[in-house]
Amino acid sequence: MAKIRVLIVDDSALMRQILSSLLSSDPAIEVVGTAPDPLVAREKIKALNPDVMTLDVEMPGMDGIAFLEKVMTLRPMPVVMVSSLTEHGAEVTLRAMELGAVDVFCKPADAASGGFSGHAKELIDKVKGAAMSRVKALVNHGIRPPPKLAVTQIYKSTDRLVAIGSSTGGVEALRDVILALPPDSPPMVITQHIPPRFSASFAERLNGLAAVRVKEAIDNERILAGHVYIAPGDRHLTVKRSGAALMTHTFDGPLTSGHKPSVDVLFHSVAEVCGSNAVGVILTGMGRDGAEGLLAMRQAGANTLGEDEASCVVYGMPKAAKELGGVEKELPLTHIADEILKLCRDTARH
Structure with a gap:
């Protein structure tokens, strides 16, 4: 070669x-x-x-x-x-x-x-x-205009949680997804492979553009609708329950699937805590982080989405998750936000 x-x-x-x-x-x-x-x-x-x-x-x-x-x-x-x-x-x-x-x-x-x-x-x-x-x-x-804002929906009747994992090319991919969310969208937790300090700056930049509230996750914070929580660049992010409420948990620890924060760590926690009341999404990135976790989410009853090869900067993580059986539906990046909202809206109706 x-x-x-x-x-x-x-x-x-x-x-x-x-x-x-x-x-x-x-x-x-x-x-x-x-x-x-x-x-x-x-x-x-x-x-x-x-x-x-x-x-x-x-x-x-x-x-x-x-x-x-x-x-x-x-x-x-x-x-x-x-x-x-x-x-x-x-x-x-x-x-x-x-x-x-x-x-x-x-x-x-x-x-x-x-x-x-x-x-x-x-x-x-x-x-x-x-x-x-x-x-x-x-x-x-x-200078790219923000994606057209999705039609506002009411999600108060659902406790759906959206979990997203991404790596190489994910900064721009996440921007496109998050800017398409209405202010009352379901809560979202994200692990993006990004260095320390960069995660806070990334969250601040998105918060200034998005209709939702975007922030770097801190430990033991209640997860609320209309909010997006991004894992710190040097700590794992998981979710836990405190009574009826969902809470963030950030912690130091060894690399998992070669990374900290790790998408697998996040997805496995969402599978265990939320089961079918979750949507898992894996976006562009190199490697396999998130493949096993997304499969666990799907096996727990969650809907799972993967970014398709044509729109990925690097079709590594979504490909690995698809080959393992973790991806229920594959979509181009431009359709990901709409599909997330549709899945959560359909659940709210039920």
């Missing part, structure tokens, strides 16, 4: 050297070039035709976001953002992912002193996932 050809863009010579060394350690990856700024990167993209580009988020003297926007408009390609774990880094990276960047790799705090060594596999996996992704050209300079 042909190697994955990678171009590294970073203003730091040391970072270019570290990233090159880490990626080149995998026999399936070839670093074909490096660039210190967008001007050099633009010429190397033309000359080298890389499969994947890693792009530093914060580079003095340049606007990496403007560069990314031009790349995704004129020459769409898979891009992995290399970001710092700061509030500003999170904000800029989320904007980059809205523009079409596939994933984000966070620099360790001690990156300059060898802190990358324990993160080589993560970086390599993200580049491999990006190489498998489908990217599309931006239109309207990356």
Whole structure:
């Protein structure tokens, strides 16, 4: 098989050297070039035709976001953002992912002193996932209007809970689903593979756009209709009961299915606590996280949906769940929100 050809863009010579060394350690990856700024990167993209580009988020003297926007408009390609774990880094990276960047790799705090060594596999996996992704050209300079808001329905008579899992490409997929929800929609719990700090910024961005209330989940919080709870980037999210009420539970723990937060952890808890009073949804992502949990939800009587291959950035998690038997119905992303509301509305009528 042909190697994955990678171009590294970073203003730091040391970072270019570290990233090159880490990626080149995998026999399936070839670093074909490096660039210190967008001007050099633009010429190397033309000359080298890389499969994947890693792009530093914060580079003095340049606007990496403007560069990314031009790349995704004129020459769409898979891009992995290399970001710092700061509030500003999170904000800029989320904007980059809205523009079409596939994933984000966070620099360790001690990156300059060898802190990358324990993160080589993560970086390599993200580049491999990006190489498998489908990217599309931006239109309207990356400013996409929110999806048309669904017709408001009354869900007060149902205790349905919606659980969603996603990974690579999930930031934009979740945006499309959540912005299509009416203000009184059933409560929703979400596990998206995303770094710490980024989950809070992601929830805040969506909350400013959506008709529902979107927030990062905290421990022991009552789950309410019209609310969306997103798992913290470094903690598992589950649901539990306290009398008749559903509650969130966030906790530290080992990786499950290779991740923390884990979609499987969330789905298994929903299967156990909610049974048939739930809807499970698995969206774009690399790997198998969520496949076993979605099957457990379906076996417990829940309706289960999977994003179809054509609309996925990476058709990994939905494919694994489908092959295992966890997906009851597969749909394009544009139909997911409507189907969730339909399933909950039908239950409310009964």
